Amino acid sequence: MRTVELVCSSGLDAEVRAVWGRLVAAGLPSLARNVHPTNRPHLTLAAVDGFPPGVEDRLAGLFDAALPVPVTLDRIVVLDGSRPLVWLLRPAPALTALHAAVWDVLAGADGQRPWHAPGAWVPHLSLALRFRDADLRLARAVAGGQRPTGAFVAARSYDATGRTVTPLGPGPPSP
Template sequence: MRTVELLCSPPLEQAVRAAWDRLAAAGLPSLARNTHPSNRPHLTLASVEAFPPGAAARLADLVDAALPLPVRLDRIEVLDGSAPLVWLLRPAPALTALHAAVWDVLADADGQHPWHAPGRWVPHLSLALRFRDHDRRLARAVAGVDRPTGEFVAARSYDGETRTVAPLGRRHL
């Protein structure tokens, strides 16, 4: 699996990590417990089994032209009732346009994962995996004390086979 992900500005990343910490301190599931080096707040734009030839360079050009992108976090929700706890974001037109352009580049990619495809994509930053819907109210009270703003300032790709990340574009964090 290969992804296209946007990375948060340092202040926005700190706000999301603080929410992870508050969830963990309350005894709730939290990504704060994931110690893998690639674990950090990010927005996934696309996920496919493999990039087509030349796609990485085209994707890098897209994100270089689009970043930085402003973002405002919105409400906290549990997706699908018993799955990830996420902080939804309000997608600005520039973000929606970048998302569509990324999918145009990946139109011929093998193994497109449809939950990130245009029309199905729910833009969010993950707070916890395998979250129970009945804990949502407590999670909102603990994690969602504010609605931070910030920017997406860099992009990366996660390689599921090697469990590593690589930068996409010239901006690195």
Template sequence: MRTVELLCSPELEEAVRAAWDRLAAAGLPSLARNTHATNRPHLTLASVDEFPPGAEQRLADLCDAALPLPARLDRVEVLDGSAPLVWLVRPAPQLVALHGAVWDVLATAPGPQPWHAPGRWVPHLSLALRFRDADRRRARALAGADRPRGEFIAARSYDSETRTVSELASTCPRS
């Protein structure tokens, strides 16, 4: 599987990581416990089995042109009742436009994941996986009392086969 993900500005990433830490400290599921080097707050725009030929460069060009994008977090929710605990992202018009453009590039990609597709996509930053809806009220109090703002400043792709990421775009100076 290959993804297209947006990464948060430092202040937004710090707010999400602080929520991860509060959840973990309270004994609730949290992505703070995921110690893999690629684990960091991100918004997934698309997920497919593999990129079609030439798609990675086209995605990089799209993201380079679109970033940075404003980001404002909204309420904390449990998706589908007993699945991920997420912090919803208010879908700014620029974000919705980039999402659609990414899917245009991936139109011929095999194995598109339907929950990221236009019309079904719920923009969010994950806080925990396999979360019980019964703990939602407690999690909201711990994780989502504020409505942080920031930007999406970089794009990457995660490759589930190699468990690695590759940079697609960044508004940060490249070294």
């Protein structure tokens, strides 16, 4: 599986990591416990089985023109499915347009994950996996009521087979 992800500005990254740390300190599940070097706050735009030839270059060109994209975080919720605790984003028009453009580039890719498709996608930054509804109130209190702003400043692709990342477009390389 290959993903297309946006990477947070340093300030937004620090805000999310601080919440990860406070969740751990409160004894709750948190992505802070994932110590793999590729683990960092990010927004997944799409996931496919693999990239068709030329897609990485097309995506890089798209991100060269579109980044940075401003973002405001909203409320913390538990999503259905694998029950992740997430920080929802307020999807600005620039982000929605970029998401749709990424899906246009990936139109011929096999194994598109439908939950990332325009119209179904719930833009969010993950805070924890397999979260219990009973802990949501505590998680919100631990996270605090802030609604940070920042930007997505770089793009990358995660390769689940090799557990590696490849930068896509501008911005600093991401682990």
